Amino acid sequence: MIKHISISTFINTIFSIAVVAIIITFALFINLDKQRHQIVQKNRYEMIADNFLSVFDKNPSKTQLNSLYKQFKVKLIKDRQKKLKILTLGEELVMRRTYLGTYRIYLYNSEYYLYTQQFGYNLMIEDLHSNRYNIAIIILLLVLSLSTLLFLYIILKRKLFPLKYLDREITKFSKGDLNICIKTDSNDEIGEIAKNFNTAVALIKNQTESKKLFMRNMMHELKTPITKAMFIAETLEDEKSKQMLQKAFKRMDDIIKELATVERITSKTSVICKEPTSFFNIYKKTLEIMMIDSSNLSSKISDFNFDVDSSLFSVALKNLLDNGIKFSKDKKVTLIANQKRIDVISNGKKLKNNLDYYTEPFSQEEKRADGFGLGLYIVKTIVHMHGYKLKYSHKDNKNYFSIILVSHFS
Structure with missing residues (x-):
């Protein structure tokens, strides 16, 4: 089946498949990378929660808590209304109870929050560390990949464009047009084909013209003596010799007529007039x-x-x-x-x-x-x-x- 499709269609198909493959690959990569990002964030908050619950068990001072906030780049949410919104409207990603206490991880407005509970401690912590999933770089890579592919596609199409021109000229030649000359400035394989084709056309044109000239001269030169000979044969008194000569000259005349017909119908420049x-x-x-x-x-x-x-x-x-x-x-x-x-x-x-x-x-x-x-x-x-x-x-x-x-x- 591949043998029967044009080069242009084949290239279009290949590049279309490549574009679809790149898009699907990036889509799968983004999906997997998002999952990886969530796992990384989950591990980070579990580690923070374990540290805070361990410290709570030792009745930390305010200074010790502030030191922890700074160490893990988080801050305490004191606004009661905001805490209620996170607890009621946020997506609870993780809820875990340990012997040290309980902690929950929430996702609210694309931000992560850690809620820890232990005897006398009830803290909602906001992560100051940039934890949003950044898709911009991946989109940039996707655009760059597609742009590169498009650039290669345009270059390849432009490189193969002379083939269409070459095909049109060869089609004209196949229909009998010998007055064609393929103009090309390239020195690649297509340029070489065009130059060799021009040489072949010039050679065929010269041979065709030579054949035409030869046939016309030959038929003209033979026609005159045959006509004269047939006229002379008419004057012979010996009937047997007369008939033999007339038959011979008639045969020669028929040969010339048939050769003229063959020359006409086999000439690539001949056109039938329907x-x-x-x-x-x-x-x-x-x-x-x-x-x-x-x-x-x-x-x-x-x-x-x-x-x-x-x-x-x-x-x-x-x-x-x-x-x-x-x-x-x-x-x-x-x-x-x-x-x-x-x-x-x-x-x-x-x-x-x-x-x-x-x-x-x-x-x-x-x-x-x-x-x-x-x-x-x-x-x-x-x-x-x-x-x-x-x-x-x-x-x-x-x-x-x-x-x-x-x-x-x-």
């Missing part, structure tokens, strides 16, 4: 570029509207129909289309390999003179660019190549 259209319009455009005899194709179309790149989708459908006709036993193919799926059906044996094998460039069942192994690769790429799925199945001695539209139709 537009609302009907499937019947796509079908008509496909027939125009196929130029086949209508006897080879039967169709059952329930027309529907969807958003596609008309030129690209027509190429994909053309390649599926071409494959069906080329590799079927009777050189015929059936097209069934509705708003959920498009099926191209032909008679033939089941494919020896799974569909992924044939959708790789230059993959064929066997070497053929009339194919380049790019047809299904082009189909799959175009279908995926539109967000659809390409599937294959075989039943009743028929091959089914299907484009699944499902949630993408309108």
Whole structure:
């Protein structure tokens, strides 16, 4: 589960847990420290009470009592009203009877009082020593700890902030934007990643431009002589030689066209231009570029509207129909289309390999003179660019190549 959360969320969670842990720790510490404080105060007053009761047993003089008051930093409460309030309203913490006498410890208005009783002695003593529990230092330590944690959190977030910027730029790059440059002044690991990424982008951009230039020049340079050669072939009187040359040049022309299509659909900078259209319009455009005899194709179309790149989708459908006709036993193919799926059906044996094998460039069942192994690769790429799925199945001695539209139709 930890693998699937972002670094930012992970850091927020860790620091949140740390804050809660610190607060709970201090709360427990305060509770335990208060108990310790009460025990210390109780022990102090028990010691004072024992000393006073021991002295009472010897009938001390006023001077001796004053000496005890001074020694233990306490004073005698002479105000009768105050004594009554302490006895009636104060919280009695301890009451103990010994062979020397009785003493009680009271808590009143956050102050501790000692009440001792023995024959002829009945004294209420107030502690002059600072006995209030001081929480200020602990609160100060808590604030200091939380402030330190917050400071570390801010520093860490600021340190990792470039990762968000880096992520945004990489996302742009993945969508085909090669005109990006990550600006960074840091020399840490993130800065190194950014610099290496900029270098990689520049290299890929140069290679892409070189590939484009090469493909365009190559196709342009080949197209002209092929056209001239086909024109010259038309002038030959030997019909057999004429047909052989025309077939060879037609094959070369087809290779150039398919390479141009592959270059377009595989280019990271290419953008498909979707537009609302009907499937019947796509079908008509496909027939125009196929130029086949209508006897080879039967169709059952329930027309529907969807958003596609008309030129690209027509190429994909053309390649599926071409494959069906080329590799079927009777050189015929059936097209069934509705708003959920498009099926191209032909008679033939089941494919020896799974569909992924044939959708790789230059993959064929066997070497053929009339194919380049790019047809299904082009189909799959175009279908995926539109967000659809390409599937294959075989039943009743028929091959089914299907484009699944499902949630993408309108």
